Amino acid sequence: MHQEYTVIEGDFVNAGKASSSVKKTLKQLNVSPQIVKRVVVALYEAEVNAIAHAYGGTVSVDIEADKITMVVADKGPGIPDIALAMQEGYSTARPEVRDMGFGAGMGLPNMQKNVDKLNVTSEVGVGTTVEMEVNFA
Amino acid sequence: MKVKELVEKLNLKVLSGESGLDREIEGCYVSDLLSDVMGNAEMGNVWVTLQTHKNVMAIASLKELACVILVKNQQAAEDTLEQSNEEGIPFLSTTMQTFETAGKIYELLK
Incomplete structure (x- = not known):
C-alpha cells in the first residue's frame, strides 16, 4: 500500500497530518500498538523537520506485510554535518520555532530510537532525504 | 481516575473537549518541549x-x-480548541503554575 503527502514550508498547523493518517491505516491493518507508537513518533518528527527547516517536501509511505518504509524528502538548505545533526540537543531551529517548543535537538534522536533502519542523506543547497523502516515483527 | 474527577479535585476550567471527560488517566507528563512529549509521554497521560x-x-x-x-490561566488558540472538540481530548486550564499543578497531580496519582 502506497501513500503520499505533501509538506509545506512553515505549515505548522498541519504538522502531524501524515502521521495521523498513517496511524489510522496501521490500526486498521491490526499492526500492534507498540509498533504503531514507534512509527508515529518517528514520522511526526520527520514531518516537523521538513516544515521547520526545509522549503517543502513529500512524505512517501509504503506499507508491506512485514514492514513500513517512510521516506521524507525535502527541498531545503540541506545538512552540512549529519553526524552533528544526529546529536541530542543540537538544533539549528529559528527562535520563533523554538518558542513553540520545537527545536530542542530531539527530532533526529527520536527517529533513531524508534525505527529499525534510518538513513539520512543530504546535499547542501539541494535538500535532505530521511528514509526510515520499521519492522512489524 | 477519570479526567472529570481531576477537573473537580483541582478545580480546573474545561476549555474544550467535554466529550472526553470520561477518559481514564494513567500518569502524567510535564514538559514544554514538544519532541520530549512526543518521545516520552505515554498513552493516557x-x-x-x-x-x-x-x-x-x-x-x-x-x-x-x-x-x-494549560498552566497560569493560559488560553488555547481557537483552532486548538476546535480540534480538541472534534477529537474529544479535553483542554483544561488552571490558575496554578506548573510546580503546584504537577505536585497536586502527583499526590492524586501516586
Missing part, C-alpha cells in the same frame, strides 16, 4: 504545559493522551 498552539493538540491526539492542562 495528563500533559501539563504552557504551550497553547495547535501542535499541542496534534501531539495529544497522536500519543492518545488523556487531557492537556
Whole structure:
C-alpha cells in the first residue's frame, strides 16, 4: 500500500497530518500498538523537520506485510554535518520555532530510537532525504 | 481516575473537549518541549504545559493522551480548541503554575 503527502514550508498547523493518517491505516491493518507508537513518533518528527527547516517536501509511505518504509524528502538548505545533526540537543531551529517548543535537538534522536533502519542523506543547497523502516515483527 | 474527577479535585476550567471527560488517566507528563512529549509521554497521560498552539493538540491526539492542562490561566488558540472538540481530548486550564499543578497531580496519582 502506497501513500503520499505533501509538506509545506512553515505549515505548522498541519504538522502531524501524515502521521495521523498513517496511524489510522496501521490500526486498521491490526499492526500492534507498540509498533504503531514507534512509527508515529518517528514520522511526526520527520514531518516537523521538513516544515521547520526545509522549503517543502513529500512524505512517501509504503506499507508491506512485514514492514513500513517512510521516506521524507525535502527541498531545503540541506545538512552540512549529519553526524552533528544526529546529536541530542543540537538544533539549528529559528527562535520563533523554538518558542513553540520545537527545536530542542530531539527530532533526529527520536527517529533513531524508534525505527529499525534510518538513513539520512543530504546535499547542501539541494535538500535532505530521511528514509526510515520499521519492522512489524 | 477519570479526567472529570481531576477537573473537580483541582478545580480546573474545561476549555474544550467535554466529550472526553470520561477518559481514564494513567500518569502524567510535564514538559514544554514538544519532541520530549512526543518521545516520552505515554498513552493516557495528563500533559501539563504552557504551550497553547495547535501542535499541542496534534501531539495529544497522536500519543492518545488523556487531557492537556494549560498552566497560569493560559488560553488555547481557537483552532486548538476546535480540534480538541472534534477529537474529544479535553483542554483544561488552571490558575496554578506548573510546580503546584504537577505536585497536586502527583499526590492524586501516586
